[in-house]
Amino acid sequence: MTQKKRILIVDDDPDFSTAIQKILSSANYDVDVAGNVKDGMQAIEDKMPDLILLDVMMEKYDDGFNMCYDLKHDDRYRSIPVIIITAVTEVTGLKFNPETDGEYLDAEDYVQKPISAEALLDKVKRLI
Amino acid sequence: MSVDKARILVIDDEKVIRDSCKRILIAEGHIVKSAEDGDIGLSLFKEFRPDLVLVDLKMPGMSGMAVLEEIESSDANVIKIVITGYATVSSAVDAMKRGAYDFIPKPFTPDEILLIVARGLERRHLLLESEALRVEREMRRRNMISLVSHELRAPLAATVQYLEVILGGMAGEISSEAKEMIDRCDIRIKELLELLSRWLNLATFDPMKIAEHFQDINLSDVARESIEVLKSLAEEKKVSLSLDTPKDLPPIQGSKMLLEEIFTNLIGNAIKYNKVGGWVKVALYEKDHEVWVEISDNGLGMKEEHLSRIFEEFYRVDGRRNAPIKGSGLGLSIVKKMVDAHTGMIDVESKFGEGTTFKISFPKFNI
Numbered sequence: 001m002t003q004k005k006r007i008l009i010v011d012d013d014p015d016f017s018t019a020i021q022k023i024l025s026s027a028n029y030d031v032d033v034a035g036n037v038k039d040g041m042q043a044i045e046d047k048m049p050d051l052i053l054l055d056v057m058m059e060k061y062d063d064g065f066n067m068c069y070d071l072k073h074d075d076r077y078r079s080i081p082v083i084i085i086t087a088v089t090e091v092t093g094l095k096f097n098p099e100t101d102g103e104y105l106d107a108e109d110y111v112q113k114p115i116s117a118e119a120l121l122d123k124v125k126r127l128i
Numbered sequence: 129m130s131v132d133k134a135r136i137l138v139i140d141d142e143k144v145i146r147d148s149c150k151r152i153l154i155a156e157g158h159i160v161k162s163a164e165d166g167d168i169g170l171s172l173f174k175e176f177r178p179d180l181v182l183v184d185l186k187m188p189g190m191s192g193m194a195v196l197e198e199i200e201s202s203d204a205n206v207i208k209i210v211i212t213g214y215a216t217v218s219s220a221v222d223a224m225k226r227g228a229y230d231f232i233p234k235p236f237t238p239d240e241i242l243l244i245v246a247r248g249l250e251r252r253h254l255l256l257e258s259e260a261l262r263v264e265r266e267m268r269r270r271n272m273i274s275l276v277s278h279e280l281r282a283p284l285a286a287t288v289q290y291l292e293v294i295l296g297g298m299a300g301e302i303s304s305e306a307k308e309m310i311d312r313c314d315i316r317i318k319e320l321l322e323l324l325s326r327w328l329n330l331a332t333f334d335p336m337k338i339a340e341h342f343q344d345i346n347l348s349d350v351a352r353e354s355i356e357v358l359k360s361l362a363e364e365k366k367v368s369l370s371l372d373t374p375k376d377l378p379p380i381q382g383s384k385m386l387l388e389e390i391f392t393n394l395i396g397n398a399i400k401y402n403k404v405g406g407w408v409k410v411a412l413y414e415k416d417h418e419v420w421v422e423i424s425d426n427g428l429g430m431k432e433e434h435l436s437r438i439f440e441e442f443y444r445v446d447g448r449r450n451a452p453i454k455g456s457g458l459g460l461s462i463v464k465k466m467v468d469a470h471t472g473m474i475d476v477e478s479k480f481g482e483g484t485t486f487k488i489s490f491p492k493f494n495i
């Protein structure tokens with residue numbers, strides 16, 4: 001490996017982020033954490049991460065979706081893979097469903113909270 | 129709609145009645161259209177979207193009763209007033225049963241018709257108001273449920289994520305005793321998460337909204353995918369899984385996600401409530417214009433007295449705390465709701481100690 005890959009977590013739950021950070025750094029990734037969309041965008045500009053883990057439901061339930069949309073429509077960031085994190089499952093209006101929410105599925109992948117270390121690392125490895 | 133100015137449709141084969149109704153009601157400021165028979169009346173109804181309809185009961189061609197029924201089933205909030213030349217009590221009562229708000233016997237004076245229309249429009253106003261309130265209340269309830277469940281899930285998810293780190297050894301060594309306890313914490317919290325998401329699923333389920341997105345679905349694919357998902361659970365329990373389906377099974381109208389939910393719940397139960405070396409068979413076939421699904425097992429089975437209750441929310445045969453096999457008791461009530469949303473029927477047969485069969489029939493698409 002030439003250089004450590006850099007991952008940005010954007011999630012408003014600091015406990016969740018800390019745990020995810022531990023898992024990722026145990027697999028030798030450099031990890032940055034942002035607690036909201038604004039800090040997230042700043043961190044992307046400053047650090048140019050190799051991958052972004054993005055929570056969909058922050059202050060507003062669609063914050064993450066909007067941020068993902070913005071990233072994928074910005075030539076500077078389009079190529080950074082995004083993994084969407086969702087906490088809401090099943091058949092609710094808030095469920096992120098790749099079948100029906102195709103327009104949002106500019107994201108490369110998605111995971112559900114909580115996630116096993118193995119599954120998370122698997123998904124990350126597949127992308128970077 | 130304002131009470132004083134409304135859209136009114138008059139359906140009557142007598143020109144005199146149509147013209148006089150029109151004249152009287154237009155003079156009052158209403159927008160009025162008329163039709164000389166039921167068929168024309170109904171097509172006009174669809175484009176004109178009236179607040180109130182006056183219908184003659186006795187017309188050549190389509191009867192006034194049939195018109196009434198059509199309108200009632202397409203929008204029950206539209207006020208229907210029956211014009212009748214033979215004001216017998218029975219025909220008026222019959223019409224009321226079919227959703228008419230009131231009736232007016234021929235001949236009538238301008239004052240009589242104005243009074244009855246005014247009362248009808250007042251009623252319409254009330255109906256629309258309470259409908260709007262009901263919708264708003266329902267929306268608030270749903271938002272509340274989603275919000276609460278999100279607030280409940282978030283701390284649980286964060287906790288499980290920490291346990292994952294600790295159990296994975298990423299936060300340093302732990303004693304085997306501590307590991308055992310943390311393992312249990314992990315299991316218990318995951319059960320709670322599962323319960324929450326099932327409850328949320330049930331509480332926010334809206335069959336009308338779901339039906340809007342129905343597509344042609346091939347149940348063979350759904351069955352195959354569900355079996356794939358449950359393969360490892362079956363291997364763990366040493367239960368064999370099989371699928372029997374014809375190549376040309378006709379499609380049904382449905383939601384893939386919900387149908388998968390039905391299959392995984394039922395197949396999951398058949399594995400869960402089974403014995404070592406048992407089997408689970410999924411069979412699909414076409415019969416009597418319907419597509420049938422049979423999910424059978426030779427597992428634990430249930431006693432007769434439980435069968436009528438297992439579709440109830442939170443009902444479990446072995447109760448909760450000390451049950452040897454854990455569960456929320458919500459799975460089958462979710463299944464039932466989702467089968468209903470697909471206008472299907474579900475039935476269960478079981479023999480204690482021998483096994484269980486769930487049978488579902490779905491109406492075939494394109495009969």
Ligand SMILES: Nc1ncnc2c1ncn2[C@@H]1O[C@H](COP(=O)(O)OP(=O)(O)O)[C@@H](O)[C@H]1O
Pocket residue numbers: 397398399401425427428429430438443444445446454455456457458459460461483484
């Ligand atoms: N295939 C089956 N064989 C035996 N018992 C079953 C089967 N499926 C369901 N049951 C019984 O019906 C009850 C209700 O099932 P369900 O609503 O799915 O809830 P849960 O499995 O979470 O308890 C279960 O507790 C179980 O006792």
